[in-house]
Amino acid sequence: MSPVGLSVLIVTYNAGRDIDTCLELLAASRIERPYEVILVDNASTDGTPERVAQAFPRVRVIAERTNHGFAGGNAVALAHATGETILLLNPDAFLRDPEALPGLMAHLDAHPELGAVGPRLTFPDGAHQVGDAGYEPRPLSILVHAGGLSGRFGLRGLYLASRQAGGRQALDVDWICGACLLLRRSAIDAIGGLRSPMFLYGEDVDWGCRLRDAGWRVAYLPGIAVVHLQGGSGSTRSARWLDGLAAIYRLRNAGRALSSPAFFSGPLRLGFTLRALAYGVAARLRGQPDLARKAEDMRRFAGHLRSLRQ
Template identity: 30%
Template sequence: MQAKNMVSIIIVNYNKYELTERCIESVVDNLIDIEYEIIVLDNCSTNDSYNELKSNYIENENIKVINSEVNTGFGDGNNKAVDSAKYENVLLLNPDVIVLENSIQDMIKRLYEDKAIGIIGCKLLNDDMTLQYSCRRYLPINEFLLARTPLKKFLKADYIKGINEKYLMKDYDHIEDREVDWIMGSCLLLRKEDFINVGGFSKEYFMYFEDVDLSYKIHKSGKKVLYFPKVEMIHSHEQQSVKKINKLTFIHLSSMIKFYKKYRK
């Protein structure tokens, strides 16, 4: 079978085995004429995720469940799983994604139509099937800090709206293919070779901005980051770090500072 008909699907789980199982079932139900493996890395969950997943899929030779004894972060969890991937194409999926009919096949086909594509991401939909703005622009650090954290509550609504519309690319119809700055890491397809060549997800990010950084590195390598809205998947996105100030907010801010300091954008 040709490489374009093969894919390694990577899912990093942390305490959400039920969502991960839903994601896996959606993959299995909608993959036709594709040779595949699903690699689930349990990132040192504090509940019984690993045992639940291991026991549920122990008899499925296409699904491998790996236990990480240390949680070194979402990005590095993906790196570990990609290292063991046996196919040329790698699809990075969040556990809270539902794969729809022909979506993976169509993404792989589009990837092979243009060797210059480094990352391809599909259109993500909210649970109510409305558009989720998952392709985005880089912002100056001051605009990101003010508009994409709970600090926005202290600023004029019109000012925040303008920044967010630019950031979320609301001036784009999300219908035609488009090269973009970066794509949210909930669903990313790329060649394993390209992922390895740019160093995978950068390990300095425990959570957040690893997808921004990966897209930036792909651009620097001379390849495209392509938003491909013909393909749709559902993403149950929580945005816990943006809605209110909590521990995740500070992790988000820390990752943001690391990114802007690293690239001085």
């Protein structure tokens, strides 16, 4: 197979109709270079691979009989990719702006020191989706995040706060969410590929930190927006992301002071509990159901942290 300029890697698992929208908007993007789309399906039971193969003949579909997880599925796709630039794209990440992907590629091309770039992720209503980029899980970033101080007084928390993601200038970060992540192939090679000890959640944090370890910069472009459903802004959010984050924290802080799981979970549990109280009071005073849902999410996250191994 002849090499192309860009390989788009998509991993699906019971993706429903989201993947149709994803692929349609990808095709409508103004990509002025040869590209390929490789879709690895992680043993879906809803007919995703068959439907995609029929409706999108340009897409190379690899139907796996085993669920390899997010990192494992992308590793399978990467083995078949020929591009020098690699885009990881979730099936529920929508390139509604046809200039979004060209903008990401142009920035990566213009800065050879960058190993990866990513956009600001938003919910369908345009609200910033916290968790689209951030910094290495360290004791200080845990405390900053738990205290709700990300972006204040120059402090860096686990995630970029919305106040940090509201500008136009590129920001140096440690990692970018894998829902829409553009990488240089040589940078991927430098970190040994796209495998990760995490099955689901935390792989993108792992990759970004390893890129920084290898001397590459990682850039977040808040001026480019991509819609990411993530279940929708009003739905219940899974707490499983905390498991992946805890695993990354243990991995990145092994042998260091304050590296115990208790230090990871304790400050976050307190922070979530206080936020649950604040959102609950605000929901009652303002009569806003979305604040009540946020309060319930915070309570659930705090409860989940109690189940982590101490």
